[in-house]
Amino acid sequence: MPELDALDRAIVNRLQAGLPVSERPYAEVAAELETSEAVLLERLQRLLDERVLTRFGPLYDAERLGGAFALCAMAVPEARFDAVAEQVNALPEVAHNYRREHRFNMWFVLATEQPDDIERIADAVREQTGLPVYVMPKEREYHLRLKLEA
Amino acid sequence: MDMKVTRKPARWPVPAELDGDDEALIAAIQGGLPLVPEPYAEIGRRIGLDEAEVIARLRRLQAAGVIKRLGVVVRHHELGYRANAMTVWDIPDHRVDSLGACMGRFDFVTLCYRRPRRLPDWPYNLFTMIHGRDRDEVLANIARLRRECGLDGIAHEVLFSRRRFKQRGAIYHAPEGGDA
Numbered sequence: 261m262p263e264l265d266a267l268d269r270a271i272v273n274r275l276q277a278g279l280p281v282s283e284r285p286y287a288e289v290a291a292e293l294e295t296s297e298a299v300l301l302e303r304l305q306r307l308l309d310e311r312v313l314t315r316f317g318p319l320y321d322a323e324r325l326g327g328a329f330a331l332c333a334m335a336v337p338e339a340r341f342d343a344v345a346e347q348v349n350a351l352p353e354v355a356h357n358y359r360r361e362h363r364f365n366m367w368f369v370l371a372t373e374q375p376d377d378i379e380r381i382a383d384a385v386r387e388q389t390g391l392p393v394y395v396m397p398k399e400r401e402y403h404l405r406l407k408l409e410a
Numbered sequence: 411m412d413m414k415v416t417r418k419p420a421r422w423p424v425p426a427e428l429d430g431d432d433e434a435l436i437a438a439i440q441g442g443l444p445l446v447p448e449p450y451a452e453i454g455r456r457i458g459l460d461e462a463e464v465i466a467r468l469r470r471l472q473a474a475g476v477i478k479r480l481g482v483v484v485r486h487h488e489l490g491y492r493a494n495a496m497t498v499w500d501i502p503d504h505r506v507d508s509l510g511a512c513m514g515r516f517d518f519v520t521l522c523y524r525r526p527r528r529l530p531d532w533p534y535n536l537f538t539m540i541h542g543r544d545r546d547e548v549l550a551n552i553a554r555l556r557r558e559c560g561l562d563g564i565a566h567e568v569l570f571s572r573r574r575f576k577q578r579g580a581i582y583h584a585p586e587g588g589d590a
Binding site: 264272275276277278279281282283284285286287297301304305307308311312313314315316317318319320321324325331333335358359360361362364367394396397398399400401402 | 428446450524
């Protein structure tokens, strides 16, 4: 794990709340953190280079852009797991895929431009793998915390 | 066993109305914000808008909820959050809203969604994602949730992640942790 000093942590925590939309946003944040704009920009570049941050930019609500998401689960026989993972991950609509310790051992997210595409892609996975795919879209959100303390 | 499910959720959110300049702006910042002193002026130069117009449009897109946030996306693992468990609960329908709200108040619950059951194989209708520095911390947090939200007698399972196979940088509102 890369070493983060106090300023790195302060930057990560502050910018999880968002960059101001103003003419000199980095200067504003730098002033809050009692550093300079140049140092902040350099630190940000380093945090991205070291992959502490995956990206620095907008987080869109795909549904407000007209797209759709659904969490999907599969119970994949152990012997076939790697092969099925390869088939599933090859689809560009698969946003991420986690192996979990359960009979339902494969959990992935489909992200599509149109809501109708969710079932179309799930069907493609069913056909390719011969396995059931359980599609479980979000019905209600009680909470989404976008910030973790660095 | 026919697992094909064609039913859609009751309501998909209504897409926001975007014009061509909004779309150009969304495409221009998708890969990340420029790390220069005047990032919005720089974006404007790329797509032929002046800085004030870029700022006005970004504020509008934020207000409309199209952009949830403009900032950093962290890698949980690199920050020391090495364990995550999707914890799923089978809650009587009439109690989901109140118990979901209770669980969502805790700092260690990074998301809390209601989803459809897929009976008979999958009875769980509330999904919580719990990150921790290690598995013990995650389990202690779950015990605290059960105690403080009164979840005794509610069936649940804890699904620890073992491996992440694929993650593309979260451009959309799909937090890390195998959930969306």
